[in-house]
Each structure stands twice: as C-alpha cells, then as structure tokens.
Amino acid sequence: MKLAHFSDVHALSLEGVSPLSFFNKRAAGFANLLLRRRDKHPFALFEAIVEDLNREKPEEVVVTGDLTNLSLPPEFKLARQILDRISAGSEHVTIVPGNHDVYTLGAMRAHLFDEAVKPYATSDGESEVHFPIVRTRGPIAIIGISTALPSPPPLADGWVGGTQLDAVKRALRQHADKFRVVLLHHPPYTNRHSILRGLRDRGKLQKVLAEVGCELILHGHEHRDLRREIAGPNGPIPVIGVGSGTYQDARPERRARYNVYTIEGGKLIATETRVHDAAQNRFVAQ
C-alpha cells in the first residue's frame, strides 16, 4: 500500500483579521511573518500537493502539523477548504497539530485546530478529537500524537504528556499485529534545535517505543528531509522527517515536497520524495 506524508504547509490568511488579534505573542509572530515568511509558503503549493495526491492516489495520507501560521480562524478555514479537495476523503487523511496550530493559549483553549479538522483527527468510532488518534486501515495502524504547545517565541517546543503517552503505549500494544505508524510534529530525538524547539519529554516517548515498538515514525517541524533511527524492541525503528510541503525556495533540497512510502508485507520497502517543479508547476518524483 502507498502512504503519503506531507507537513508544515503553513497556510496563510489574514482575511477579516483585525490588528487586535496580533496582541502579545501574535504581534511577534506577525512581524516575523511579514519580514520573512510572506511569500515563503504560498498556498498555491498546498493546492498543488492536493492535485498531485489526487493523481497519484495513495491509499492513505498523513499530515504532521503546522497547517497554519498563526492559528487564525481564516487560516484554518483556508487549510480545511484545500484539505477537503483530497479525493481519498477525511477517513483516509489523518492530521496531527504542530506548534503553529496552537500558536496562542487562546487558540488552544478554543480548540480551533480540533474544530477545524475534526473529521481528519478522530479515532475510529469516535466523533470528537482526542489524542492520540488511533485508526486502523488495512495492514496499517496509525497512531497520531499531539505534541503541540502554545510556547512564546523563540520557543517552539512540544510535549506529549503522561496521560497521552499511556494511551499511546496501550494503542501500540493493541495493534502490535499491524504495521504501526506513529505521527507527531516534533522529532522524537535530540538534535541541535532541541533546547528551544524540541520535544521536552522525548526521553519518555523513546522509552515507550523501545519497549512496545512501532514500525515507522513520521514527523515534520524541521522543514527538512531527515532520516534517523531510534531503538525498538526488535531493532531500530525508522524515523522520517519531511520538509515543508509549500516552501518556495530555489534550493532543490529545500523546495516544497512530500513523501510517499510503500509498505508491503509488513515492511517499509520504498520512500519516494515528490518535489515541486516550478517550470511544470507540479510535484514530480525526485
């Protein structure tokens, strides 16, 4: 089966937003956005991903967070409109939040992310959003973790939390007969950005994964293609980070991309990276 993975599309929309919305943390975020990001994540590339998915037709699609820039209602609305064009439908598209999807305490308390993408973030048999998301689809089980925290800049760290981690452990045990794919926004290992941008309780998550295992871990957040392994009970578990799905950049290694994994016989047998080609205005295999 084919599993597509994109991340960090950072849909930008300021439609109908009053300057008062930018008080406090958003003021810093907004200045940053205007200076550096305005044209860096055009939503036309998000639309181009959806067109490519609808041509390639992977059975499942997963999204590892940062759908928006500032967790603004018009950004969620824009992201949802584009997501709804994926022909596989919300049953086959699973989304976890990133730090930009709970950018302020207000956005988190109002559950803006949960409400905006509800059909994409519910567990099997449930109608409300509770993390972890647990979905079984054919030979795979998808376990989607929320690591999103409203952290003031320059922080962009994440947190799983003990209650969620216990539920992750139970779900991994329960679906040990499947190819278990764990989704989370932040990388689950230590890197050079860990102090400000890392997953705070990564050590605890690693301990659970080392004990109960999973077959594949997918993340975003770093806006780069990354390959690592972390310890599992029966050998190393592959950890794959994908670059931003919408990054407008001349450098081929940074340009907008997404991955398609081929899973056969309980194994990850191939990873294809599809990169946006500016001349053709479409995604092509790297």
Ligand SMILES: [Fe+2]
């Ligand atoms: Fe991001």
Ligand SMILES: [Fe+2]
């Ligand atoms: Fe992020």
